[in-house]
Amino acid sequence: MTDxxxxxxQPTRKRFALTGHSHAYDPRVDAARGDLADLRLxxxxxAPHYAKAVARNAVTRAPLLAAHGxxxxxxxxQGERFDVLELSHGYAWGMNAVDGAVGFxxxxxxxxxxxxxxxxxxxxxxxxxxxxxxxGQADGFDAAAIRPLExxxxxxxxxxxxxxxxxxxxxxRSSAGIDGAGLVSLALSLAGIRAPRFADIQADTLGHAVxxxxxxxxxxxxxxxxxxxxxxxxxxxxxxxxxxxxxSDIAALGPIDVRRRxx
Numbered sequence: 308m309t310d311x312x313x314x315x316x317q318p319t320r321k322r323f324a325l326t327g328h329s330h331a332y333d334p335r336v337d338a339a340r341g342d343l344a345d346l347r348l349x350x351x352x353x354a355p356h357y358a359k360a361v362a363r364n365a366v367t368r369a370p371l372l373a374a375h376g377x378x379x380x381x382x383x384x385q386g387e388r389f390d391v392l393e394l395s396h397g398y399a400w401g402m403n404a405v406d407g408a409v410g411f412x413x414x415x416x417x418x419x420x421x422x423x424x425x426x427x428x429x430x431x432x433x434x435x436x437x438x439x440x441x442x443g444q445a446d447g448f449d450a451a452a453i454r455p456l457e458x459x460x461x462x463x464x465x466x467x468x469x470x471x472x473x474x475x476x477x478x479x480r481s482s483a484g485i486d487g488a489g490l491v492s493l494a495l496s497l498a499g500i501r502a503p504r505f506a507d508i509q510a511d512t513l514g515h516a517v518x519x520x521x522x523x524x525x526x527x528x529x530x531x532x533x534x535x536x537x538x539x540x541x542x543x544x545x546x547x548x549x550x551x552x553x554x555s556d557i558a559a560l561g562p563i564d565v566r567r568r569x570x
Contacts, residue, residue: 308361360390369416379478381408386439436482459499467494487534487547514569530565
């Protein structure tokens with residue numbers, strides 16, 4: 308982690324140069340910038356400086372911003388681990404360890420690290436669905452509203468269906484507010500499947516592609532116009548509508564650009 312507070316003068320050290328090709332990267336999911344990169348990326352991304360991540364856990368739900376004061380691109384949920392690489396001007400820059408999204412989070416939203424053992428899996432629980440809890444915190448929750456992380460739910464479609472009526476919020480990924488890619492990411496994570504945060508990456512990496520003329524099966528991911536929906540049947544899907552998560556006819560979504568199916 309990089310801390311911009313003044314430091315005592317350091318003795319001069321021998322400099323060295325890195326040579327070779329630096330691979331292209333996506334700043335939404337690769338913790339790298341022109342001036343700084345995660346040390347874990349040093350084998351494929353060259354940067355003037357590298358930082359070793361310092362683990363913190365979110366103490367509250369907070370937006371994840373692409374830049375200081377910028378628009379939210381995602382969010383960090385209470386109890387999730389956030390790998391901090393830099394502290395600057397009241398923000399921590401780093402990566403959400405749950406969905407891999409990179410950005411800036413307010414420093415006061417992060418606290419000491421702890422081992423999360425449970426996750427909130429009900430949309431109307433005391434904390435938003437997707438929030439993570441320590442064993443002690445879990446003792447205070449209705450057992451039906453949480454699950455051990457080691458025993459994920461088996462049906463991600465049913466989890467997505469439970470979010471029908473949730474407000475649609477750009478960058479949201481919980482029952483407090485969610486977008487289309489967040490719906491997929493949250494439902495899959497609660498089923499123990501790590502999923503990228505962003506729809507275009509989901510369309511390239513999740514499961515396997517399905518031929519356009521193949522029958523639609525429950526659970527198929529339908530990518531359309533930069534967004535994504537989850538099929539709940541041959542002709543119906545759950546998606547982020549104009550205001551809330553809704554069930555709609557697949558035909559109403561418009562042309563399906565890519566269809567992916569998980570094993």
